[in-house]
Amino acid sequence: VKSLSVSQNLMGCVVLQQVFGDYYHFRHRTVVKRSLSDHRGTHVRLQREPKVSWAEQQVVKRRKKRDVFTEPSDPKFRDQWYLYNGNRRDLNAKGAWELGYTGKGVVVSILDDGIEKNHPDLKQNYDPDASYDVNDGDPDPQPRYTQLNDNRHGTRCAGEVAAVANNGICGVGVAYNAKIGGVRMLDGEVTDVVEAQSLSLNPQHIHIYSASWGPEDDGKTVDGPAKLAKEAFLRGVTEGRGGLGSIFVWASGNGGREKDSCNCDGYTNSIYTLSISSSTQNGNVPWYSEACSSTLATTYSSGNLNEKQIVTTDLKSKCTDSHTGTSASAPLAAGIIALALEANVSMWRAEMSHSYGYGLLDASAIVALAKTWTSVGPQRKCVLSMVSEPRNIGSHLVINKSADACIGTANHVSTLEHVQAQLTLSYNRRGNLAIHLISPMGTRSTLLAPRPHDYSSEGFNDWAFMTTHSWDENPSGTWILEIENVAGASDYGELSYFLLQNI
Numbered sequence: 001v002k003s004l005s006v007s008q009n010l011m012g013c014v015v016l017q018q019v020f021g022d023y024y025h026f027r028h029r030t031v032v033k034r035s036l037s038d039h040r041g042t043h044v045r046l047q048r049e050p051k052v053s054w055a056e057q058q059v060v061k062r063r064k065k066r067d068v069f070t071e072p073s074d075p076k077f078r079d080q081w082y083l084y085n086g087n088r089r090d091l092n093a094k095g096a097w098e099l100g101y102t103g104k105g106v107v108v109s110i111l112d113d114g115i116e117k118n119h120p121d122l123k124q125n126y127d128p129d130a131s132y133d134v135n136d137g138d139p140d141p142q143p144r145y146t147q148l149n150d151n152r153h154g155t156r157c158a159g160e161v162a163a164v165a166n167n168g169i170c171g172v173g174v175a176y177n178a179k180i181g182g183v184r185m186l187d188g189e190v191t192d193v194v195e196a197q198s199l200s201l202n203p204q205h206i207h208i209y210s211a212s213w214g215p216e217d218d219g220k221t222v223d224g225p226a227k228l229a230k231e232a233f234l235r236g237v238t239e240g241r242g243g244l245g246s247i248f249v250w251a252s253g254n255g256g257r258e259k260d261s262c263n264c265d266g267y268t269n270s271i272y273t274l275s276i277s278s279s280t281q282n283g284n285v286p287w288y289s290e291a292c293s294s295t296l297a298t299t300y301s302s303g304n305l306n307e308k309q310i311v312t313t314d315l316k317s318k319c320t321d322s323h324t325g326t327s328a329s330a331p332l333a334a335g336i337i338a339l340a341l342e343a344n345v346s347m348w349r350a351e352m353s354h355s356y357g358y359g360l361l362d363a364s365a366i367v368a369l370a371k372t373w374t375s376v377g378p379q380r381k382c383v384l385s386m387v388s389e390p391r392n393i394g395s396h397l398v399i400n401k402s403a404d405a406c407i408g409t410a411n412h413v414s415t416l417e418h419v420q421a422q423l424t425l426s427y428n429r430r431g432n433l434a435i436h437l438i439s440p441m442g443t444r445s446t447l448l449a450p451r452p453h454d455y456s457s458e459g460f461n462d463w464a465f466m467t468t469h470s471w472d473e474n475p476s477g478t479w480i481l482e483i484e485n486v487a488g489a490s491d492y493g494e495l496s497y498f499l500l501q502n503i
Helices: 040-048 093-098 153-162 192-199 227-239 325-343 363-371
Strands: 013-020 023-028 107-112 179-184 208-211 247-251 273-279 297-300 310-314 318-323 382-385 396-403 419-427 433-438 444-448 460-467 477-485 493-502
Touching: 093 325, 093 363, 107 153, 107 325, 153 179, 153 310, 153 318, 153 325, 192 227, 208 325, 227 247, 247 325, 273 325, 297 325, 310 325, 325 363, 382 396, 396 493, 419 433, 433 460, 444 460, 477 493
Parallel strands: 107 179, 107 208, 208 247, 247 273, 273 297
Antiparallel strands: 013 023, 310 318, 382 493, 396 477, 419 460, 419 493, 433 444, 433 477
C-alpha cells in the first residue's frame, strides 16, 4: 500500500502496524478472532483498491525450534536411575528437560547444616543471596568439617536439586540450571529464633525452601514449630515471592521402624508445607517411611540393601551414590517444583495413600500442567466447633456432626484442599490411640495410627491433625471423628476440644 499512515483505515480494515516500507498489517473490523475460512469478498475488494498492489490473508504456520536436547554427559548420570530409567520407574526428569525446562531463573535454598559452596559441581549455580550461616551469624554457609563428616547433609541435598550438568563431574541436579543456596542452621542449638530466621531468609529472592529435618522420629515425640517459626511460615506463604507465596518442601520423616506418625510432626503436618515421602527403586514403601494423612507426594530414595540409592554431591568436592531416606526425597521434589516454576512463575501449589500421598511425582507431566495452570483465588478457611462439652473417650468415641462449610459467608469453602482437626484431649497412654476423620464424601483419613513407643499421658493440646486426602471434595455434610483405643486395655481420657477447619 502506498502513501498510507498507520492511523488510517482502508475499506473497513484497521491498520495494526507497519511491517516495513509500504507493507502494512491489517485486520478487518468484522473479524474478531482467528477465522476458519478465508474472507474472499474482502480480499477481492482490497485488490481492486487503487492504493493496494498486493494483499494476502495471513495464516498460522507451524514452526518448531531446532534446538536438540542431549542427555547429560556427567559420569554418574547413568546411575541416576530415578531421573531417567528408560521405560522403567523414574521421575521423568528427562521429559521435562526435553520440553526445555531445567530450573533456570528459579532459586532454591537448603535449610540444613550448611552447603559446600565451592564444590566443583555446585559453585556455578551457587547463590550467596540464598545463603546464610544462622548458627554463627555470618553470610558464609560453609559446613564445619569433622572427622566423621557429620555436616554433609546439606551439601548432599543441594546437589540433588542443582548439581551442574555436562561438566564431567558426578551427576546432575533435577533442576540443573536453578540457583542453589544453603542456610547453616542445624550445626548448633536449634531454637525458635534459629528456625524463624532460616524460614524467612530473603523471601522475595528465594522461591523454594527445602528442609529434610524435624523432631525426633522416635515414635513418641509430638512437636512442631513454635510461635516465631509459625509466623515465619505464615508470612512466607502470604508475602513471599512477591505475594505468590514461598514454597516450603519438607521430608516426611524416617520413623517407620519405630511406628512413628508424621502427623505428630508439626512441620510435615502443616498446611504451609509440601510433605514428601519416599518410594524405593522397586516401587515399594521403604522400611523407614512414616504413613500419615498429611503426605502430599512421593519421590524416589533408598530402600533395601539390594536397591540403589541416590547420587549427589558430597563434602570435600566428592561425589556419593549412597544418599538415603526421606532426606533425599524432599530435595528431588524441590527440584521438580523448580522446573514447574520455570514453566509458570505464577504457580502455587489434586487417589490418596497414607504412604505415598498423591503418588510419585512426574516432572514432565507437572511442567506440562504448570504451563497452563490457572492460579486459584485467595485462601478461605471455614472454622467450625464440633463439640460443645467434654466427651469421655473410653475405648471408642464417635463424633458425628453436620457442617455447612460456612455457606453464606465470605469464608464459604466449596472445594477442599486441606482439612485440619484441631484437638485437645487427655489420655493416660497416648500411643494406644488411633484417630480417624471421615469426610461427607466418605473419605477416611487416618490422622493418627497407634504408636507403641508413646507411653505419654500428656494427650494432645490444641494439636492440628491435617489431611490432604479429601482434596477437591465438597465439605458440606456430615463429618465423623473416631477415636479408639486399639490396645483394648482399660485406658481412660476425654476429648475436650474439636475444631474442624476446612481450607
